[in-house]
Amino acid sequence: MERFDRRLHVRVGETDVERAQALAGALDITTSALVRLLLQLPAEDIAAQRHVVLDLTCANRLYRELNQWGYQQNQAAHALNRIAYYLRREAMDASDVLDELSSVGRQLERLRERTGELVAPVRKVAESHLLFL
Structure with a gap:
């Protein structure tokens, strides 16, 4: 398994936290894995x-x-x-x-x-x- 030794701090509101947790839960992944997944999206296609x-x-x-x-x-x-x-x-x-x-x-x-x-x-x-x- 890949070791992630860098951190990314993001300020979000309660609604965004709830949406991220709900989406991560629906995908059965952690919120960290969700953020890493979303970072793979090409900027021009978002x-x-x-x-x-x-x-x-x-x-x-x-x-x-x-x-x-x-x-x-x-x-x-x-x-x-x-x-x-x-x-x-x-x-x-x-x-x-x-x-x-x-x-x-x-x-x-x-x-x-x-x-x-x-x-x-x-x-x-x-x-x-x-x-x-």
Whole structure:
């Protein structure tokens, strides 16, 4: 663990102390670690307010969720490729094609339902400066 032998003294009001302690508590870090984290922010980007703090647990959850989205999209693409394969060999009739397309449509609709409300927040995270704890 890194040893911090320098001190930074800052005068703040009670409201700022409470906010710092609440934020540090929510992130499960000390207020000193919070200040060190905030000091990493690039000065020119602070006004943009597009910074996201991720701990390893949150980053792993986000990775697993995005991986699952990719898996579902891959399954839909595989089903469409299977349909195309059998159509080229004239091994499927119209009713089989419609059944398979309906199945793929349901898979994609379930994916859209699950990801719909998460797309915008995930996009914001992807476009933000990430700070890892």
